[in-house]
């Protein structure tokens with residue numbers, strides 16, 4: 253596989269025009285694909301014939317333009333991607349993505365701002381758009397087999413987790429009310445994690461999330477002894493609960509150790525790299541951590557290729573059948 257690490261990309265893509273060509277190769281291979289009508293190949297290369305051309309405002313641009321032989325519309329490789337209609341050079345996007353893929357705990361917008369000489373606003377925007385591409389799309393496959401589920405309370409005192417309704421009512425105006433609840437589902441089969449911010453830990457809420465992500469009839473649920481999981485358990489083929497209060501963490505293959513490991517990493521990263529993550533944006537940070545966890549066995553290059561497949565979202569699915577098995581379950 254092609255080396256797509258940060259230093260390799262920096263070398264491969266010395267100019268903006270090279271960045272376009274690089275992205276074209278990654279997204280299209282040898283035949284351009286019209287984003288308007290999905291016809292593959294045979295399109296006309298329009299610009300730039302020689303050097304940079306001028307935009308309407310008179311600024312020089314190296315944007316590579318194609319014209320569809322079928323629908324006659326113009327397009328560039330950016331149409332339908334997270335890069336489209338932004339003023340950030342494609343080269344910068346690629347470098348920031350490669351950087352994010354290589355950083356074990358992610359990188360902060362502040363760091364991106366400094367390293368790539370962007371304004372704070374642009375750096376923030378770039379980071380969030382990339383996280384958007386990491387989000388699991390609706391047609392990701394349902395999880396099956398052994399699935400570990402657990403919740404975490406972000407931004408508050410961990411002692412308050414698993415509170416009963418009475419305790420919760422008693423501390424309503426006090427500590428812990430600023431906490432955000434995250435439900436994470438970890439498939440042991442695919443090694444994939446999906447996390448969602450949830451408003452509360454009622455059975456109905458858990459059920460609604462699980463129903464969207466898990467093929468429940470063909471999945472065994474693994475949880476701790478938090479009673480609400482019993483409420484959703486009957487829909488699963490099996491339910492194994494370990495009783496942490498009794499000091500039980502593993503019983504045969506019943507355990508939630510993996511999903512708890514995920515949470516400790518998430519919390520460390522939020523404390524260390526991102527400091528305070530606002531509740532409004534937690535969803536996107538979760539997407540990043542899910543993506544990083546789910547692709548942890550890949551090399552930086554494979555992870556980069558997987559993300560590039562995702563930047564265009566749905567339009568890239570024609571490639572799904574030919575993509576590597578290691579990334580097939582993650583292609584969104």
Ligand SMILES: [Zn+2]
Pocket residue numbers: 286287288289290291320321322323324325
């Ligand atoms: Zn077309």
